Amino acid sequence: MDFTQTGIQGLILITPKVIADHRGNFTETFNQRLMEAYGLQYTFVQDNEVHSIFGVIRGLHYQKGSAAQTKLVRVIKGTILDVAVDLREGSPHYMRAFSTELSEANHRQLLIPAGFAHGYAVLSESAVVLYKVDNYYSQQDEAGIHPLDPALSINWLLPPSSRILSEKDLTWPYTSSH
């Protein structure tokens, strides 16, 4: 299992080893001890599974205050563009967006610490995203940023005619109002 720092402090790419043979392959997708050895101390308490079709953009989501969640995101079907926006005040990367391809083919995972907003775009015909969180879902603490906020200039790699967003995600405020 490889841990790679991204350009943003705390945001880490994890690439598990895939052992393949004529039957298929085997991958250890999560290992608490290895995470801790790398200095990543989290207790994940909930797993979520999301199925989406091509063109779907979900995000940019976070939970406020003590309900904030660290997320460990991976893809078991298709390809997504995974995006994390640094909302940690005082961070040298404050309001900067990081994006990377996570896919069934590359087995890559993105560890997104509390203090980030998270979203993704589905680039394949469909995608299944799995993620662990270290804090329970809390409806009253749900918050978000408009995924098409021009100030973040996120390139979702989907033409406007392909994009599918929920009503709710379109009502999140722009960062100028944060």
Place this chain on the structure above:
Amino acid sequence: MKIKVLVTGSEGQLGRELQTLAPENPLFDFTFINRSQWDLGANKPLLPILKNSATQYLVNAAAYTAVDAAESDEANCFNINAVAPGKMAKDCKEANVRLVQISSDYVFSDGRGKLIKEDHPKLPAGVYAKSKSLGEDLVLSNHPDGTLVVRTSWLYSSFGKNFVKTILRKGMEGSPLRVVADQHGSPTYARDLAIAIIKLIEVSYGRPIRESERILHYCNEGICTWYDLAEEILCYAGLSAPLAAIDTASLGACAPRPLFSGLDCSRIRNVLGITIPGWKDSLHQCLDLLLTNNEWK
């Protein structure tokens, strides 16, 4: 027993990638022929070659791909992309050889944001697009039970001339770049396509080809514009050449281009049981090769 595969267009991007992969695939016995050995457009019979070599699969990776030049070179383009493959299919039928015909996203000109499935009605616009479309029709009607048509898009590799190498070279020179930002499609690394074609031969070998798998789409996952692609190339290579976004109209190219040609590849994924790499991952792989071997010049 090895599967005997003959590949035309051995000097093209796909041909070169298949040559690179041949040593890693001991189950196959590849023979590669280039234009000087057998010219697709010259109307020479292929039947003796197929019979003498005991070929089981013919991969036609030869094509007329100069999209703009085709507009004023119609006869030649149609001969190479349609008439010759049509004859090839007849010869294949006679010699009991499977034909893998490579085709293009250009057969669709009316894509509007949704990924395009294999059975979407074709609407080729321009000489090149029409020649590729007719080529598909001819091979499928001349050898219906033994033909596999694989449509791909925005092909690049570390070989030959292609968009990725051009942008990398110009970026290295620091030349200002103007790149189209209103055409959407899927860049495809010819290496990935070659891997899929080898797998397709392996999977279809010795069993009938189902009607539902005669046409298959293969491209890397995800869509982008040529501008996004150029930006990713420069960014990954750490280059800061000025990059300007322009629209198709201001480019003034002769041939029409599809504005959206994202292909739905779920069929080939299911038939072959493969995962398809995202376009950025594959682009990075190709760039690693180009940058390490200094092959961008």
